Amino acid sequence: MTTLDPTPTVSADKPAPRATAMSVLRHPAVPAFIGMLAIWLAIGAIAGRGLVETISAGIIIATFLVIVGIGQLFVITVGNGGIDLSVSYVMTLSAFLACQIMAGQDVNIAAGILIAVGAGAAAGVCSAVLIELIGMPPLVGTLAVGFALQTITLVYSGSVVGVASPALSQFTTAQIGPIPIFGVVGIAIAVAFALILKRTSYGRRIEAVGQRPVAASYAGTRPALIRASAYVISGAMAGLAGVLLAAYSGGPSLGLGTSYQLASIAVVVLGGSLIAGGRGIVSGLWAGAVLLTLLTTLANITRLSGGWQFIIQGALIVLVLALSRNPIARR
Amino acid sequence: AGGTDGGSGGGDAGGGDKPIKIALSNYFNGNIWRKQMEASFEATAKANPDQVSEFKVVNSDGSAPQQAQQIQSLVLEGYDAIIIDAASPTALNGAIQEACDAGVTVVVFDSLATAECAYKVAFDYEAYGRAEAQFMADQLGGKGNILFVRGIAGITVDEDIYNGATEVLKDYPDMKIVGEVYGEFTESTAQQEVAKILPSLPKIDGVLTQGNDGGGTLDAFLQAGTSPVPLVIQGNSGQGLEGWVKVAQENPDYKTMSISSQPSISSTALWLSWMLINDQNDASSLPDKTVYAPLLIIPEENRDAWADALEYTEIAENPTTLEQAQDYVKAAIDGDPVLQEEPLPPSE
């Protein structure tokens, strides 16, 4: 997979070397990886133990964020102020739906996952209709869908409660030696979506529409359709994350998705993608998710008070942004 | 602390018996505890048409200013009583004062507001912290490493439980809090936070929790393959009790307890409003205008009964009857409040 170097390096005279050490270092995902490593090592240094287990636990837990984040990344990358505020509500509703279908039985795993992903995709379709057909700003359209989902969840969760299938629960936490299976699956998902974004014609369209929708339209794509598809993907991914998270914690709960609403946006940006759209960096998102996941742990083991934890988290986000280089686009 | 078995302590001390028009203002209904709390209020109100002529539940989606506005709208709607699970100890005081001025009986409960004119139905959250810490100290023989799963930073409940627990731990210098995480009163969040911090902690002997977070915490230890499993105080959720049952099946020596507040406190607040409006039980003479609602403790002997009775996401509670509420009021007036109960689940 080759990702584009965003800096306008002028090399009209000499042929550009494709991937020199310098251009690798300039890749927008690099700060996230460096940050991730720094925080991981800091935890190890302060605690003085459990270096491998820390990252392995971090990667497992970050995977939920990676999955939601990928959906969010597609929506953000497709531009037009794209942002999906409904993901947290989708996650919670999907968790309830899937667990009801699974009802603690392993035979129902496929059905449960399908219903979760399907429900998420349906929510994405609703957002897409509001945004692309009616022309609502994404921020408002997805929030409206989110409110509706919240109500459905509240009403629906009163009547039925299911439990995740044990096998699926096992799957989210199993390890081979020190290697967490779920974490590896997360990496595989990230690689797959990175390929989709950079190496398929669909992914190119996503980035093109995010850069200049009109230009993309005159180059043979339908921006509205492409944008709509991003919301469907985001919904589906949130649904998937919802059922997996429910499996991880044994069953659904009402607050399950709440913390993912803003975190999913933060990891996209930490990973070097452009919030204005047009450039999505899935590898960076993955590192950003692990970074953010380990960050609270670092704060916790240093026994910082709640106030300081908030301050450091916020300052880190702003700092990463301020230090990262910025090509032309901005919001 | 012992259980109460009803028994009409107060009795009718004069006053009328007119049905009241009552509204519940809740600032947030996005978790299971709050949902059960609303449901308890509605069930009680529906089941007692002689005492409640009209009722309504409003909720403000986590917004304090919106709740203030709702309270003012409820005043305009002419309710006799408004019971409030408050968004903030301070944010609603203006609105509550105006409601009192308009002659409305205001009872705040659970998450309290400090307005002086309002009556309060409170949980003693410091007692919560003291109870779990004392239990843990007794079980561990006053020695061990402790992980504290806290609630949400900057919330009064979190501070109170934490202060109660640390107050007890002061007497046991060998019991050390070696780690703290914020579980946000949510099983899945607690599980993730604990799972992440575990590798960097020394061997943990016990975990203090704050409610609806014990099950996730226990799962985190189980998934990390910790053995033996530390003593995790449970928070009365179906998930937590189920986990406890499972661990105890494998290790009969495993000891813990479960404690949390009861969502049915809303019914206590309803009954207090009724008493205040109908001038019953000397309710208006409550010291500090405060009644204590008991925390619900599930000791080992009640564990299986509760685990059977609860759904996975449910939280243990007993409905509050008028008689019970009258007992609580009497106890508060007598200066001997009932702070904890250890009932069996209600039989249907």
Added chain:
Amino acid sequence: MPEAPSPDTLIVQGVSKRFGSTLAVDDASFTVGRGELIGIAGHNGAGKSTILKIVNGTIGADSGTVTIDGIVRPATDAVAHPEKLGVRTVYQELSLCASLRVDETAAIFDHSARGIRWRSAAWRNLRGVLDEMFPGHGIRPDARIHELSIARRQMIECASTMIDSSVPPRLVILDEPTSSLDASSTAGFYDYLQRKAAEGVSVIITTHRLQEMIDHLSRIYVMRDGRVLGEQPAATATKDSIVAAMGLASHEEPRPAAATAGGDLVTTTEAAPVTDGSVVVRLEQESTDGGTEVFEIRQGEIIGFAGLEGHGQLVALDAVYRAAGRRSSGRRPAAGHTRRTPHHAISVTGDAAYVSGDRGVRGILPLWSVETNISFSSLGRLTSGGLIRARAERDLAREWYGRLGIKGSPTDPITSLSGGTQQKALMARAMAVGSDLLLLEDPTRGVDQATKSEVYDLLRQQADEGQTIVWYSTENEELRNCDRVFVFRVGTIVATITGAEATEDTVIALSFGGRDGEPIDMDGALR
């Protein structure tokens, strides 16, 4: 401030500017006298825009000096507020605020408009200039900028350089100001400039429409590869002499036509198709007598859409694009469907590729390399097993680099190319598709003469290979490269002439003829 002793308003001396490995401006010197109109001509990437930005101080150069009204400043210094020195600029890219009203926009430029009635004061000043510069401009003070056509926005920008603000204009810099104005507006604009010049205002203009310079300016500086090669008095200059000075092959007329010499006589207004290929585009419009007129475009033809700016050519061109099928996934498209515009019903058989003229907004994908930009419309062909083959993509870009003579590496970011070269890359993107129809919207806007003739040849070659080309142009002269030209007026086609007949004068004459009195929405005509 010293009383300016020199008769020259601007003296540029020994200015150089390097961007990375490119020497954009190389030891350039020139002068502009008081009340003089001069032009700068040069091929794409010659450094015109860059030197103009150095003159007004937007960017600092590496060396040299700039003297304005006798005040010398090192060219290395950037100037925060050139307008305070009386230097006004129209930049190549539009710089108006979309959400503001016209009178508010005027006020932002007009620092003398203050007080309680600042809006009407500013509008009064701007309208004074607008009425003189572009009579019948039809701009209202309460219209929002985003409601206006590009041409009208350009009019406002041009006019705003001439308003009497607190510091009156002394040196006006215009970087391709007329790129979207039609011929008559352009003429009015130059008339105005000449009047202002008589009052002592100096003007520098860059444009690739060389005839404009020759007709209206006093001297023309020619730039090549960052150097100012020399100057030519407009009185003696010809297009050929300028092009020769640019060091480029003399611009040969691709299809010299006998009728062009006389010029003003139109022999027929209903030219017949020149090939007998199958019908690719069918345009229907209501005729004056209430019947239906049908225009057919056949395979292998090059058709020009001409007429005055905003008379429906773009609407029709866009409708042709939308009516055509798309070959997004490599499959051949199904038969197109009929598309309706206010004046036409258009149906197309086959698919189409489109080259837009406004490359900044509707053309390039700025975060990508040239290669990725070129391959974008042809990805279906380059994909196997769902994934794009990197090798095939590179080969495609290389092929078109060769065919269009683009220099540099295909992996360079597209924004590092000069404007004209970007336009070439966009042509490559559209041609690489190999579609049945190629739709061109002013494809040579900002492209130098030499490249233009290459493009003309390439188009002819594509047509000979069976591709059908529809070509909208604001430069009437280049329409001579078409087989037939459809002349639009008030939304409808009023004449079809052969390419040989399509002289400047003929097209203009036809543009003003035809049916009159029908209302037209000029804003709607231009998206």
Added chain:
Amino acid sequence: MSTTTLPEAPGTTGRAARPPLTSAIGPWLLPSLAALIIFGLMIALRPLVASPTGLTLVLAPLIPLVFAVLAQMFVIAAGDIDLGIGSFIGLANVVIAVVLPANAAGGILFLVGMVLAYAAMGVLIAVRGLPSIVVTLGMSFVWLGVAILILPTPGGTVSEGIVGFVRFNTPVVPGVIIVLTLVTAIVAVFLHRSKYGAVLRGSGSNPEGVRRAGWSVIRAKVGLYVLAAIFGLLSGLYLSGQTGGGDPYIAQSYVLLSIAGVIVGGGTFRGGEVSVVGAVAGGLVVGLLGSLLQFIGVQSSFQAAAQGLVLVLVLVLRAVAHWIRKARRTL
């Protein structure tokens, strides 16, 4: 070359050709109508609302929200979005309740420092071209953290003077109406009728253009952010006076409500396109909606969905109005 002038297209020259009505229908009309309709419905359901006491009861809690909406409006006018305004107002509330009573000078200095911090944030966003959504999201954690450090749990006492100022009332016209009208008028005149107001809006719409016309874009950005901060402080002041105490979390819900208010009020995210009257009306709409639903007796679980639905409805209406206007223009 021909010198013939362009044929005059009928209806475009001479006097203002557009019917004055269309230009009078600004983006503020729809939200104002919506606010009036909601208010009318409330009065119809509970006539008491129309009394001076009723008006005060219903409108007073909306004043801080309206100020928050105005703060958000300035940021949206700058082409940005502020996800931190809620925490910022919470911090203001905490400072007014805790620092100010203890040390008046220190408290005032602190508040001034907060405004400066906002200005600095604006500079950072403008100079480095950062995405405002993420910067303000990060800063929201910083504001919240500082507030929690000052006041670990809600409490404190707001001074009597402030309480009195906020509860200001007259026997004839409710004080809240006076405040609302006055503030709306002042801000509207400044932003829509003053020259610098036009520069501020222009700088949000096309900063480069405004810079080229000789204005400092950074200064304009700073101006907009300072105005946002000042209105944030005002919102905090009113909240403090109304509640009498401090709470870091008090205004969290204002983030989304204020954005919704601006958008319902006819603003767009394109920068420079906002309406002051619309924003105030939009704030009233999103604020009153809860009360109206409550009067109608919508179940608590359904209130979130109902609010989302009304939001969607307003925007759908706006889209329809937009289409109609556009259709009329092309005739």
